[in-house]
Amino acid sequence: MTAEQTAQAPALDPSNGSGRRALLYAILTVLLVVGVLLSAGLGQLAIGPAQVIGSVLRAIGIDNAWAPDELLLEQTLWQIRFPRVMISLLVGALLAVAGAVMQAIFGNPLAEPGVVGVSSGAALGAAGAITLGLTVFGPWSTAVFAFAGGLTATLIVYSSARAKGRTEVVTLLLTGIAVNAFAGAGLALFMFAGNTASREQIIFWQLGSMNGSRWNEVLIVAVVGAIATAAAIRLGPRYDLLALGDRTAAHLGVKVERLRIFSDVIVALLTGVAVAFVGIIAFVGLVIPHLIRMILGPSHRTLIVASLLGGAVLMVYADLLARTVVPAADLPIGLLTSLVGGPFFFWLIRRNRRRAGGWA
Template identity: 55%
Template sequence: MRGGTVLIALTLLLLVLAVASACIGQVPTAPAEVIGSILHRIGLDIGPMPAHPSGEVTLWQVRFPRVTLAVIVGAALACAGALLQGVFANPLAEPGVIGVSAGAAVGASLVIVTGGAFVAGSAVAAGAFVAGLITTALVYLLARSEGRTEVVTLVLTGVAINAFAGGLIAFFTFVANPAARDQIVFWQLGSLNGATWNAVAIVAPMAVIGIAVSMAMASKLDLLALGESAAAHLGVNVERLRQLAVVVVALLVSASVAFTGIILFVGLVVPHLMRMIVGPGHRLLIPASALCGAIVLLAADLGARTLVPNADLPLGMLTSLIGGPFFFWMLRRTRHQQGGWA
């Protein structure tokens, strides 16, 4: 009952925040006008249309794609975090540990350096997506030993690959011309400024598939929490489960950061917070994390657009500045109250 209430509350909060985000900008739009515009688009002549001459175009070409992409990416990153924490049985695990974000940054940097500062955004996104998947596959293959993968080995391999990727990014930044260097730095800071319906159309199917597969894995993740031996005795193929989890996380994160740049802490903080609220059961934890992740990223993007007049702050910077101290508070609270895995 409590879990259902939490999901309903998160859904309502997400809807309210989405409408509020669509209202705010240089072209003033009332909430009733936002809702009326949506209803008219689906064939219902109910509610007022935007009064401003540019209101309708602004909503559908600028704000709605940005809001939608923020919801999808936030949900995907948080779901990836919940999945990775479940398969690692560690609340401190996050998608970056398997190298997908760093790999995506290498791919984006390579495309920018070789293609010039004004290379098409779709090419940068494609490079980031492919490199993120390749890096994750490389981490997994290097961590395998005698047909199985140890969690500690996978984490340590991810740390090494992340360090190597950081060196490559530094090299590309060094050799790039000033304009390309600025683009590399800006991409790594994260932003939804370039959100389009084309980006939404590419990311949305992969996010839906990834979240659906994660939900299908929920019961096995709950059994894995009992320990590898116990899960194996109960019929769980632990190695295959880990393989599938790594693939799903790579898909979710690579697709997300390809169009937004690196966004930190959503995949770490949100699942940890939801676990404290709804408990460790993944059938509830995964959808709750997805909803909360969408809320967090949408709120962060709203702050990025409004905190400084006529400026669009880096989204990754905001999530790091807020997420770091917040996670430290949650960690301290968990240690004092439960003394371990929340």
Template identity: 65%
Template sequence: MAAAKADAPASAAAGRQRGRWRAPVLLAALTLLLVLGMIASAGVGQLTVSVTEVIGALLQGIGVDTSWAPATDVTYQALWQIRFPRVAMSLAVGAALAIAGAVMQAIFGNPLAEPGVVGVSSGAALGAALAIVSGGVFAGVFGMAAMAFVGGVGATLLVYFMARSQGRTEVVTLLLTGIAVNAFAGAGVALVIFIGDSAAREQIVFWQLGSLNGSRWNEVAVVASLTLVAGSVAFALARRYDLLALGERTAGHLGLRVERLRVISIIVVAVLTGAAVAFAGIIAFVGLVVPHAVRMMLGPAHKMLLAGSLLGGAVLMVWADLFARTAVTGAELPIGLLTSLIGGPFFFWLLRRARSRQGGWA
């Protein structure tokens, strides 16, 4: 017994030591996977480009001498006009969705929460569908993206204000209101599909499946800018999320303005998710899978959790997009389909794991 007591401090110290190294090792591994994925995604496709040419074209584009790794004009144009924007878009979209998921799980205190529960994805789908059917001033990629963004943010704000009562917002009420708004937006999309012509129907369905095809630098700039701004706000709130994890009442006694934090966080989630889905369509489960997996490895501290989620989301989207482009010869799989195939079983495993811990599901 005495020996066991003596070994306890040593064991605890060893655990802290392992935890201290776990975060930098994981972040370094994710960074390496991201770099490898970006190079592979830029080089693999109908036009195969060597690693040397990819690096050479990248450096040449930013003004660095690349006489040691020259790239032909065809290769250079293909990379900078088609491949590089798509890689950058996948990185920005993955990071935005994963950070949004981490914020959602923080303010709800539930590891199964994800951005779609507050109506942002369904609202964006309704906005995009209306833009596709109406045409006119909303014609073109930016018109549709603007309508999708407005729809996503508008649905989120509607959920929040409908769930707010007497200056407070109950989490359960917010979730139930989100379910109602999601159902209403889904019915709206179905109605728009019904009244649209065959071309509009196909475009709406394709948009809902998610795709990064045709990404351009001006679109990347919009998504990256919104992600940078909203993501910076999320990182600035990391300490407050740690306090909120102690419970609303405890956090309030420690000086945290819980309702104000929740309002700001919901706006951050709406901006991040709205920016991502506006150009990429509905990308499911990234906001659920990535933050939860990172939390399992790094623990609940939100500064590291947000950093790991940012990298993890980017890694998942870059590799998923590469697989979507290359899995079927002569065709491209919808990237939303792939993330659902990954996230669906993972979500079921989370439910089974949570249930078994409660002793109800062997």
């Protein structure tokens, strides 16, 4: 067993760290609720937390004195801010789960949809659908082609990085660089060939933004994300066995290659549906699962659930900063996540290199 596999081996005592897990879940839930209230209330038109809560209670049929009386406030909440808040927490959750799954199937904490090119591949598929006017799947067309692009990129990375039963870190990173470069060239080509409207949407994907989110998009992301996330959580125990090594996992009854291929589809679904509506948002799937693993350990079912909450928290607060840090401006959210994720990625590479005594 390699040092990397040993570090990710499942805990022997199932009850170990249960109190820490419950505490982390509670903290993340509180942070998420506070973040939702702040994000829904802050902006050019300030709305108090009590009014936000009152509006939600009235929407579900509970009369209360907190709900705002002004129609403008209600429209601002339900037509602009709530869809944006929901899409931000959903996208953050799905990207974090995708990162946790990728790290499980590659057996390496450096794997992440943005780093290895899966997000760029999904964005390329979505941009192609827009520029070429592909509407064969109706309103789902953009999301379907984003999924196809993400799945293709995932399969390319997987087939290139696996050698002699293990993942080569250098090959993983180099393949990600190549996929990102190719996707960037494809996006530039579609920008050159498309009209003004398609160019604006492609630029939107390259920067990443929650601006203009709508309820129908929230529904699509929620449905697809719930199915893929449920599948990932169900596979958690198998990922624990996979961390012991391919041969050991196979002896314990895990169909290793089938598990990896099915997990590739899960990652493509999660990444594709997120990228299709908000653009490329890097490093969420790298930072969150790694931090959760450091706190709770390597049990993948717990890791995936906690990463879901952590990703949602991170993206809600990142979107809040994107809307409020510069008055009367909406910063690209991909810019903020890269400012945090870039240094973290650099630290993670150096940490792994020191532990392994060189590249593995």
